[in-house]
Amino acid sequence: MAQFYSAKRRVTTRDSLIVTVSDLDPFGQGIARHQGKAIFIPLALPGEEVEITLTDEKKQFARGKLKRIRIASSERQTPRCPYFTTCGGCQQQHASTTLQQQSKASALSHLLRRETGITPPQPTILAGESWQYRRRARLGLQFDNRKRRLVMGFRKASSNDLVAIDHCPVLRPELDALLVPLHHCLNGLRAASRLGHVELVLADNGPLLVLRHLDPLTQDDRTKLERFSHEHQVAVWLAADSESLVALRGDLPWYQLDGLKLTFSPRDFIQVNGTLNRQMVDLAMGWLDVQPQDRVLDLFCGMGNFSLPLAKRAQSVTGVEGVTALVEKAAYNAAENNLSNAGFFVHNLAQPVVNQTWAAQGFNKVLLDPARAGAAGVMAHVAQLRPSHVVYVSCNPTTLARDSQALLSSGYHLENVAMLDMFPHTAHLESMVLFRQK
Structure with missing residues (x-):
């Protein structure tokens, strides 16, 4: 039998433990339970009976190392890459694509429910090719x-x-x-x-x-x-x-997007998965239901990945970004595509925006695409604008859940959720949500 030690001491047991895996977390780790504790086991899949050794133990959970699979899951796949488990790039090549997507969608729903206290809509899964996708x-x-x-x-x-x-x-x-x-x-x-x-x-x-x-x-x-x-x-x-x-x-x-040509510097950020980027932009346009009279605010706009498609449909688009070079590239791309209704501003969106000239304009729809740190600095301002639609694109579900509170407490309804399979076989969980006024 495995020995559990005090959380103050490092586990040194070499005894084996046989457990049944019940879930898969977004990082590709199987989750089993033993004596009331969750055990996280890399490379184990739900439904599998596995033999493990404990490598670490905390008060609420433990970590285990897979020794042997006694009963394998039907969702287990043979990794295509000979460097899998050695290279740090992929964590889930041993799991079927369907299982990866479902586990990430489930984790997204669980996190939103736990952090906001509401039951979110069932996530739509946006996916493309699971191999040969990184550009x-x-x-x-x-x-x-x-x-x-x-x-x-x-x-x-x-x-x-x-x-x-x-x-x-x-x-x-x-x-x-x-x-x-x-x-x-x-x-x-x-x-x-x-x-x-x-x-x-x-x-x-x-x-x-x-x-x-x-x-x-x-x-x-x-x-x-x-x-x-x-x-x-x-x-x-x-x-x-x-x-x-x-x-x-x-x-x-x-690269081309929505019939537009977007020029970028080799070091500029672009979405790694071009197919998913096109699907994501299409879905955002549909969720925002952009009309010719709309005035749209695009926060964390980068080089115009969303701003330019928005400008094709709206009366005006204002893009705001903290990196000067990206703002200059967004303005250049707007001019090159003959979109005179798009304006761009440089501002660190972690800082107050109330005194910014662009912030006082009457926007009726908003899109945000922040980095992993989220958009805590602008959520109160977005709520004050009272837009009819807010689309939030996220690469970190934890900050998405946190930032959602500002809109939910201001009378908004979480209408749609999408899990974006932007990085198949990895632990990255990308998502997009739509808020609308009640």
Whole structure:
């Protein structure tokens, strides 16, 4: 029998424990119960009978390590990636896509219900392809002095160490095909020991890479990179530091959305999953029911991912974002798409907005797409505007639930909920909700 120790002491038991898994949390961990405590078990699935060893114990829960599966779930899948469980990128390749989506939707509902005290609508699940979906990836670079070679790959879970990879089944094929020749090219540079990381991006006008180098590159290295660029039809951008970005070869990238062309800098944030981004924008337009007379406020607008589609339908759109470069890109994209009814402003939305000139305009619909920290700084102002519709796009269900309180307590009704399967096989839970006045 397993021994449980005081929460003040670290568990050192090596005894085995046989449990039946009942649930799957959003992070891909199976949940079992023993002696009134929840045990979280990575790689275990609901319905499975498993043998585990306890690795940690707290007052309310414990953690276990999977030793053996005695009875397997019908939802268990063979991971496609040979680096699964070593690479920290994916956590759920062992579970069917259906189980992943259902567990995330269930976790979203549970969290909203627990934090708000209301019963939310059953989430709609928005999903696309579960493989070959990532159009952006950042790979670490480390030089192995002992072997005198460059290691390129993703980081291990909870570690700075790299897992050297030559294939990634969740990358778009155009980017996956670059991994081996890119590693060969970078390993052949004189600056191989002084490289930071490399970012791969697939734009609609082709793939590109951003190479972070710690020292100036020699002309010979630049020539090798130019040759690689020509041979593989990939744009190459050089970053000597976190601020600078110089095109070695290639044009600014862009992607199409809702019949619009959105240009962006290689370092600008864009949604990793292009298919889900299109579905998400379409759903937001439908939920907001945008009419020609509407005046829409788009908070945390970025480079106009929502603002520009909104401007096609509304009388006017005001976008607000804290990053100056993104606001400039949003204004540029509006002008390039002949959308004169969209205006953009720079403001840190964690700070008070009451004295901002844009804040006093009469908006009747609002969209928010904040970062993980949420939108606590503007929720009271949004409620005061009394818009008929509010769409909140979230990459963190905890801050979504917290921010929802401001609207629910101001007489709004949570009308629709969607779980966005933006990152299949990972622990990320993206969502979108619609609030309407009662």
